[in-house]
Amino acid sequence: MPLTLALVxxxxxxxxGETVVSSITNFDIHDIARxxxxxxxxRYFLVTPTEPQQWLARRIVRHWLEGWGAExxxxxxxxxxxxEVLATLDDVRRRCIELWGRPPxxxxxxxxxxxxxxxxxxxxxxxxxxxxxTCLVFGTGWGLHPDLLRGLDFLLEPILGAGxxxxxxxxxxxxxxxxRLRGHVSKTP
Amino acid sequence: MPLTLALVxxxxxxxxGETVVSSITNFDIHDIARxxxxxxxxRYFLVTPTEPQQWLARRIVRHWLEGWGAExxxxxxxxxxxxEVLATLDDVRRRCIELWGRPPxxxxxxxxxxxxxxxxxxxxxxxxxxxxxTCLVFGTGWGLHPDLLRGLDFLLEPILGAGxxxxxxxxxxxxxxxxRLRGHVSKTP
Numbered sequence: 001m002p003l004t005l006a007l008v009x010x011x012x013x014x015x016x017g018e019t020v021v022s023s024i025t026n027f028d029i030h031d032i033a034r035x036x037x038x039x040x041x042x043r044y045f046l047v048t049p050t051e052p053q054q055w056l057a058r059r060i061v062r063h064w065l066e067g068w069g070a071e072x073x074x075x076x077x078x079x080x081x082x083x084e085v086l087a088t089l090d091d092v093r094r095r096c097i098e099l100w101g102r103p104p105x106x107x108x109x110x111x112x113x114x115x116x117x118x119x120x121x122x123x124x125x126x127x128x129x130x131x132x133x134t135c136l137v138f139g140t141g142w143g144l145h146p147d148l149l150r151g152l153d154f155l156l157e158p159i160l161g162a163g164x165x166x167x168x169x170x171x172x173x174x175x176x177x178x179x180r181l182r183g184h185v186s187k188t189p
Numbered sequence: 190m191p192l193t194l195a196l197v198x199x200x201x202x203x204x205x206g207e208t209v210v211s212s213i214t215n216f217d218i219h220d221i222a223r224x225x226x227x228x229x230x231x232r233y234f235l236v237t238p239t240e241p242q243q244w245l246a247r248r249i250v251r252h253w254l255e256g257w258g259a260e261x262x263x264x265x266x267x268x269x270x271x272x273e274v275l276a277t278l279d280d281v282r283r284r285c286i287e288l289w290g291r292p293p294x295x296x297x298x299x300x301x302x303x304x305x306x307x308x309x310x311x312x313x314x315x316x317x318x319x320x321x322x323t324c325l326v327f328g329t330g331w332g333l334h335p336d337l338l339r340g341l342d343f344l345l346e347p348i349l350g351a352g353x354x355x356x357x358x359x360x361x362x363x364x365x366x367x368x369r370l371r372g373h374v375s376k377t378p
Contacts (some may be wrong), residue, residue: 015262027216031358038361040351073204075356160373162229167264168364169220173229175361176368183365184349 002042002100003127003182005136005174006092007032009048011145022141024053029060029083030076031171037079039178043099044082045092045135087138089148096133103134108152109141109177110164117157120180127181134178138170150160191231194325194363195281196221198237199209200334211330213242218272220360224367226268228367232288232365233248233271234281234324246274274292278326278337285322293324295375297341298366299332300355306346307367316370325366 007028010021013049024046036044046057063069063084088090090104096104107123127134137144137152150153159168159176168176196217199210213235225233230325235246252258253269275281278295294311316323326333326341338344348357348365357365 027358027360031361034356034358035361037354038348038350040355046375075354078354079356159227159368161227161367162371163227165222165226165264165267166228167268169216169223169360170325171216171360172220172224172364173357175357175364176372177347178350179365179368 001127001130002096002133003136004043004045004096004104005032005041005138006045006047006143007037007170008089008137008139009046009050009053009146012141013143013145015084015142015164016176017089017104017142019145020141021048021050023183024048024057024139024153026060028140028171029080030059030183033079033082034076036082039182041050041082041178043084045095046083047087047089047092048085049108055133057083057158061085084140094189096135100133102131102133104133105154106135106137106152108144108149109139109158109160109173110139110149110155111173112143113155113158115166116155118154119130119157123156124181129160138174140170173175190316190319191285191322192224192229192325193232193234193281193285193290193323194221194225194230194327195234195236195278196359197278197326197328197333197337198235198239198242198324199338201328201330202332202334204331206331208334209236209330210239213237213246214215214329215249217329217360218269220273221363222268223265224360225271228371230271230367232273232284234284236276236278236281237273237274237348238276243274244278246272260264280335281324285324289322291320291322293322294343295324295341297326297327297333297338297344298362299328299338299344299346300347300357300362301332302347305344307343308346309366312345313370327363341374
């Protein structure tokens with residue numbers, strides 16, 4: 001049942017397909033934490049191996065939990081308290097075992113995913129299994145490195161819009177995935 | 190059939206309920222343009238009465254359409270070319286008449302909407318009517334001013350997550366509304 005999300009900053013690729021470490025982005029912290037809180041996720045893992053970037057992320061989170069940000073807008077802290085800053089997906093695995101007694105199933109996302117992907121309706125049903133822990137994995141930059149993607153438990157279908165343009169921001173993609181997995185879509189009466 | 194979106198920076202309210210003009214946010218420009226392009230919208234209107242803010246928004250858009258941004262990432266220009274910067278919703282109305290020969294139906298959004306709201310499934314069906322023009326209206330800051338909301342043609346149901354936390358970013362809310370209105374949700378086989 002526990003559902004978590006990991007935003008990965010390495011290994012990801014840049015526009016030329018090179019492996020890079022991407023930077024922490026303030027809007028990724030806020031927008032994605034707010035979406036995670038809205039859809040009842042249990043943790044939002046910010047994954048970067050770079051210590052100064054880890055420090056920065058923790059500093060921003062602390063501002064909204066304990067600094068004057070907490071007083072200015074307490075809703076924000078409610079969302080940002082879901083965040084844990086970790087170095088790698090192995091750390092995410094260890095942390096999930098600590099929290100829930102078992103490793104997560106890692107579900108990768110990619111705008112370019114083809115073949116052998118899991119339909120979101122299928123994952124939505126799987127999320128009801130009470131004992132399973134799931135971690136949705138999103139990449140920054142131009143997306144997760146292919147080697148990392150291959151090592152995950154499964155790959156989710158990409159979000160399709162109205163045409164063949166598939167350059168959603170990671171913040172928008174997260175919002176849409178969470179809504180499809182956990183949203184209560186009303187029906188016409 | 191034409192579907193457009195307006196992001197309104199005035200009149201909106203701040204956290205104390207006061208009427209304010211909010212600032213143009215760079216991430217609102219990019220994320221929302223990319224979501225609009227993905228879901229095949231016809232225009233993305235940035236609505237602010239403040240001339241320096243209009244200038245700033247146009248300057249950013251031009252960078253990605255004509256500046257070195259166009260060379261660095263042409264996908265971005267493809268999204269940002271949907272943007273038109275206008276002062277008021279009256280200007281949006283006039284512009285739609287210019288483009289499509291009729292005024293839009295304005296559909297308001299609010300995280301606090303209650304009673305008398307239109308279900309998204311219903312609007313999804315209405316969007317198929319070939320001659321109608323629709324404009325989804327989103328507010329920045331703490332949301333659209335109540336007087337503005339009351340003047341719109343209808344109010345859409347709010348996005349419900351898993352609990353009662355409803356503080357999505359406007360960028361996430363736009364992504365989810367567009368997916369519910371225009372996305373192709375796959376079914377389990």
